[in-house]
Amino acid sequence: xxxxxxxxxxxxxxxxxxxxxxxxxxxxxxxxxxxxxxxxxxxxxxxxxxxxxxxxxxxxxxxxxxxxxxxxxxxxxxxxxxxxxxxxxxxxxxxxxxxxxxxxxxxxxxxxxxxxxxxxxxxxxxxxxxxxxxxxxxxxxxxxxxxxxxxxxxxxxxxxxxxxxxxxxxxxxxxxxxxxxxxxxxxxxxxxxxxxxxxxxxxxxxxxxxxxxxxxxxxxxxxxxxxxxxxxxxxxxxxxxxxxxxxxxxxxxxxxxxxxxxxxxxxxxxxxxxxxxxxxxxxxxxxxxxxxxxxxxxxxxxxxxxxxxxxxxxxxxxxxxxxxxxxxxxxxxxxxxxxxxxxxxxxxxxxxxxxxxxxxxxxxxxxxxxxxxxxxxxxxxxxxxxxxxxxxxxxxxxxxxxxxxxxxxxxxxxxxxxxxxxxxxxxxxxxxxxxxxxxxxxxxxxxxxxxx
Amino acid sequence: xxxxxxxxxxxxxxxxxxxxxxxxxxxxxxxxxxxxxxxxxxxxxxxxxxxxxxxxxxxxxxxxxxxxxxxxxxxxxxxxxxxxxxxxx
Numbered sequence: 330x331x332x333x334x335x336x337x338x339x340x341x342x343x344x345x346x347x348x349x350x351x352x353x354x355x356x357x358x359x360x361x362x363x364x365x366x367x368x369x370x371x372x373x374x375x376x377x378x379x380x381x382x383x384x385x386x387x388x389x390x391x392x393x394x395x396x397x398x399x400x401x402x403x404x405x406x407x408x409x410x411x412x413x414x415x416x417x418x419x420x421x422x423x424x425x426x427x428x429x430x431x432x433x434x435x436x437x438x439x440x441x442x443x444x445x446x447x448x449x450x451x452x453x454x455x456x457x458x459x460x461x462x463x464x465x466x467x468x469x470x471x472x473x474x475x476x477x478x479x480x481x482x483x484x485x486x487x488x489x490x491x492x493x494x495x496x497x498x499x500x501x502x503x504x505x506x507x508x509x510x511x512x513x514x515x516x517x518x519x520x521x522x523x524x525x526x527x528x529x530x531x532x533x534x535x536x537x538x539x540x541x542x543x544x545x546x547x548x549x550x551x552x553x554x555x556x557x558x559x560x561x562x563x564x565x566x567x568x569x570x571x572x573x574x575x576x577x578x579x580x581x582x583x584x585x586x587x588x589x590x591x592x593x594x595x596x597x598x599x600x601x602x603x604x605x606x607x608x609x610x611x612x613x614x615x616x617x618x619x620x621x622x623x624x625x626x627x628x629x630x631x632x633x634x635x636x637x638x639x640x641x642x643x644x645x646x647x648x649x650x651x652x653x654x655x656x657x658x659x660x661x662x663x664x665x666x667x668x669x670x671x672x673x674x675x676x677x678x679x680x681x682x683x684x685x686x687x688x689x690x691x692x693x694x695x696x697x698x699x700x701x702x703x704x705x706x707x708x709x710x711x712x713x714x715x716x717x718x719x720x721x722x723x724x725x726x727x728x729x730x731x732x733x734x735x736x737x738x739x740x741x742x743x744x745x746x747x748x749x750x751x752x753x754x755x756x757x758x759x760x761x762x763x764x765x766x767x768x769x770x771x772x773x774x775x776x777x778x779x780x781x
Numbered sequence: 782x783x784x785x786x787x788x789x790x791x792x793x794x795x796x797x798x799x800x801x802x803x804x805x806x807x808x809x810x811x812x813x814x815x816x817x818x819x820x821x822x823x824x825x826x827x828x829x830x831x832x833x834x835x836x837x838x839x840x841x842x843x844x845x846x847x848x849x850x851x852x853x854x855x856x857x858x859x860x861x862x863x864x865x866x867x868x869x870x
Contacts, residue, residue, distance in 0.1 A: 331861060333815055333826050335868040336785055340857065394842045397859035578867045585866045 343398055347551035347613040348579065350586045351606050352402040353389050354527035356534035356542040356599065357381050359413035359443075370417050371428035378405060378432040378441075381541055386437040388593050392586055400586065402748075405433065406532035406544075407443035415455035422459050426466035426473045433472040440515075442532035444475040447522070450484040450771070460493060464500040467512035474530035480520035480717040482724045486772040491717065494518050495710030495766070499733055502702060506735035509743040513732040514665075514697065518713050520720030520727045525600050526656045531693075531728060542599035543591045544656060547583030547647075548606045549575070551613045553639075557621045568622065569642045576603065576646030584651045602656030603647035604692060605639070607667035609750035615639075615660055616669025627670055628679030636660060637690035657726055659692020665745060665752035666697055674753050681712075681755055689719055694727040699743050699752035702735035707763035709733065714766070722775050783812065783861040784831040784838075786845065790854025792823040800827070800856065803848055807835040823854065828861070 342348035362373035389403040433441040446456040480486035505512035517531040524535020527544035556575040583601045591598035607614045616627035622635045640659045664670045673679035688694040694716045713729045720727030734743045744751040813828040849856030
């Protein structure tokens with residue numbers, strides 16, 4: 330029999346600690362939509378997405394009612410467009426992005442991911458068209474998210490792509506300069522991108538995936554923080570144990586929602602992504618967890634260790650709670666989406682360099698960081714190269730989602746609104762790296778990738 | 782299939798009566814009730830049988846919520862699975 334204490338615990342997690350299921354993301358393959366005529370291709374993808382995801386939002390809302398737990402986002406990821414649209418005779422994929430945007434609006438999802446290219450080893454013609462279309466595509470659509478994978482532990486880093494993305498980021502920022510350069514908030518540059526990530530902006534439906542799949546991202550920084558408040562001053566064993574127990578409970582809710590969504594939609598369940606994803610709300614912050622752990626601000630010495638503990642124990646607690654774990658699974662440290670991180674930047678506790686160090690031990694990378702709009706393309710490429718190198722050498726996913734905010738400089742604030750939050754513009758190391766980036770070519774795969 | 786109803790709010794006359802009447806009208810059988818008052822705050826948990834309700838689950842959730850609003854308390858109906866999965870291996 331369920332006890333009153335258990336019911337109260339669950340409901341106070343939901344009511345007071347912002348426990349939620351962050352996203353139900355439906356992955357849809359667009360491989361069978363191929364056509365050389367752009368109009369036919371766009372009709373095919375629009376029809377397939379709206380048909381397949383017709384009941385996604387309604388099902389999510391019904392599950393919210395059934396279990397009394399908020400399901401914040403319902404989203405769609407699709408086959409990388411550079412592959413799905415590879416056969417289209419065209420020199421721009423902007424109309425494809427517009428078709429995706431229309432489909433997303435029709436079914437009521439808030440983001441659709443997959444305007445993507447995988448170029449870790451080189452470019453196909455479709456990849457080049459796609460990358461070149463990104464600035465315009467992100468400017469003329471509202472809900473389309475884009476990502477480019479520029480490196481992997483198996484293939485090394487495509488430095489031509491790294492160089493290109495510095496320029497693309499700036500062009501995307503300029504094209505959306507009137508809206509705080511928001512285009513860049515919907516664009517992720519990856520190393521070791523995963524095929525089943527349910528979180529935006531980096532979600533796409535990988536080529537190794539099935540026809541259609543349900544992936545679920547859980548969250549709950551607030552719940553972890555509250556649990557850690559109970560063990561203040563205790564040793565690290567207790568700290569780790571507490572995070573594990575909490576992550577287990579949080580993940581079980583995600584697993585339940587994922588299974589039920591899969592059953593109702595008649596779509597196979599893929600994975601649970603065990604990620605602690607903050608929101609701009611007070612009490613839903615990763616930085617606040619650091620503070621409860623004993624750091625004055627995120628970025629203080631000890632922050633990387635604290636993040637490593639958090640990341641590892643979220644996984645350890647979560648893996649037992651779910652039958653399939655995947656995606657990015659770890660802690661996210663987006664600056665603009667976490668009021669505690671924003672405060673740390675404003676107080677001078679957290680720098681770009683410290684964030685880079687933190688990405689060595691967490692699930693993603695430099696995420697939602699605003700930098701001056703005057704930053705050069707080469708410098709942005711340098712930042713991407715550093716992040717990709719961390720991912721390549723450490724066999725982990727890393728990503729860069731930085732926003733060069735046109736017309737703004739260090740100390741100013743940019744407002745994105747909603748879940749994307751707001752961010753102070755952070756200073757960037759001003760020393761030149763252009764000759765390094767100019768070299769072009771490919772960085773070979775690291776020695777430990779040769780495992781066969 | 783079982784559901785858990787929790788009622789939270791300032792104590793007053795007739796809370797249980799109103800909830801029970803609604804459940805009876807909708808063919809929902811009450812299996813267990815426990816209730817306490819902590820510092821004037823009414824705190825009730827019910828386990829109910831929702832195998833054959835007169836309306837679908839989502840409608841019951843909405844109508845109970847509205848009933849709660851009308852008498853100034855928060856009424857929540859949830860499927861038992863969320864508690865079972867979270868607290869039981």
